Amino acid sequence: MSLVFCPQCGLLLPAGSTACPRCGRPAPAPVPAVPHAAVHAAPHYTRAPDHGLRLGDYLGPLLLFCIPLAGLLAAMIWACGGTASAHRRKLAQAYLIQQVIFWAVVLALAVFYMLGLYMQLLQFWAL
Ligand SMILES: [Zn+2]
Incomplete structure (x- = not known):
């Protein structure tokens, strides 16, 4: 679970909300903590063998x-x-x-x- 703030008014958005309850701006796509690390680890893992191919x-x-x-x-x-x-x-x-x-x-x-x-x-x- 991660904290998502409204990019327009800065309000802390409730978890799972699709729009800001104060100004109505659509909520930005949440960046969950654990998949975030997985996203960065996956390309690194698949590209690792290429590092030795210089x-x-x-x-x-x-x-x-x-x-x-x-x-x-x-x-x-x-x-x-x-x-x-x-x-x-x-x-x-x-x-x-x-x-x-x-x-x-x-x-x-x-x-x-x-x-x-x-x-x-x-x-x-x-x-
Ligand atoms: Zn807002």
Whole structure:
């Protein structure tokens, strides 16, 4: 429940009245206390995820990840919850997963290549 005053004569209007009993001016739309907070909370809540979607929030960490050892360390710390930003944590987790896939492929290719060299050596010695 909130207090509503007549905008013309300043009389405190009785609750639920649609017009001022003194001057007859229509009462302004009441602004209830609890829905007031809900109205302000709702758009903030739905817009909250967008606050982390600025370009700099991704460009900064991605540039940091390019630094050989410090980038990997920062990604590990952030991925384990060392940051208040959920976007940064998930970005770090995604980066680490991408790195694991990348190095697994590199390692597989290296092993494949070494096996090929080994086979060539075996054939060379067999002659
Ligand atoms: Zn009035």
